[in-house]
Amino acid sequence: MKIAGIVLAGGLSTRMGKDKAQLLLAEQTLLSRAVLLLESASLQKVFVSGQYPLFSCIPDLHKQLGPIGGLHACVEHLFGLYDALFIMPVDMPLLSEIECKQLIEQYAQHPQGVFFEQVTFPMILPLNKQLKEYLSEALLSPQKKQRSLYRLLKTLKIQPVNYQQQDDFRFQNNNTPQEWKICQEMHSKLSD
Numbered sequence: 574m575k576i577a578g579i580v581l582a583g584g585l586s587t588r589m590g591k592d593k594a595q596l597l598l599a600e601q602t603l604l605s606r607a608v609l610l611l612e613s614a615s616l617q618k619v620f621v622s623g624q625y626p627l628f629s630c631i632p633d634l635h636k637q638l639g640p641i642g643g644l645h646a647c648v649e650h651l652f653g654l655y656d657a658l659f660i661m662p663v664d665m666p667l668l669s670e671i672e673c674k675q676l677i678e679q680y681a682q683h684p685q686g687v688f689f690e691q692v693t694f695p696m697i698l699p700l701n702k703q704l705k706e707y708l709s710e711a712l713l714s715p716q717k718k719q720r721s722l723y724r725l726l727k728t729l730k731i732q733p734v735n736y737q738q739q740d741d742f743r744f745q746n747n748n749t750p751q752e753w754k755i756c757q758e759m760h761s762k763l764s765d
Contacts, residue, residue: 588749641720645709667744
């Protein structure tokens with residue numbers, strides 16, 4: 574089973590006010606942290622959805638269409654080369670190798686794809702014709718709700734799996750300066 578890692582980092586970061594991928598946590602950018610995390614999960618190769626010179630990047634084919642747009646470009650680029658995609662956003666720096674490996678183990682039991690219930694990301698999707706066709710159709714729709722991740726998960730019957738409730742903090746996205754401040758404080762506590 575060949576699984577490629579995808580770090581979604583092509584967003585505009587408008588609510589944060591600066592590029593989230595370049596934020597520093599423990600002297601490391603969030604983008605570097607995410608790539609290293611997926612590499613530690615023993616994936617075949619890790620790609621970045623976005624444009625960053627020092628990484629293996631896949632730029633969006635259709636600009637400003639959110640995660641679905643980035644995912645579409647990755648599927649088009651990697652189709653036929655890998656069996657599945659392990660997808661995570663760049664702004665989830667507290668995610669650990671434990672959750673990544675747990676999701677990979679769950680994917681072995683649920684080959685239709687898996688995600689952690691109530692958090693959407695990270696997820697593993699089989700890189701198949703059904704996903705490719707779904708994304709192409711979703712991008713053609715003028716309705717934004719047709720391009721939601723929730724709709725993708727529901728339509729393709731991706732399997733939700735449980736995680737330990739005490740690990741909720743690991744799945745927090747950082748979209749605003751306030752969320753980023755909380756993340757930094759949590760990281761500091763974890764490092765003590």
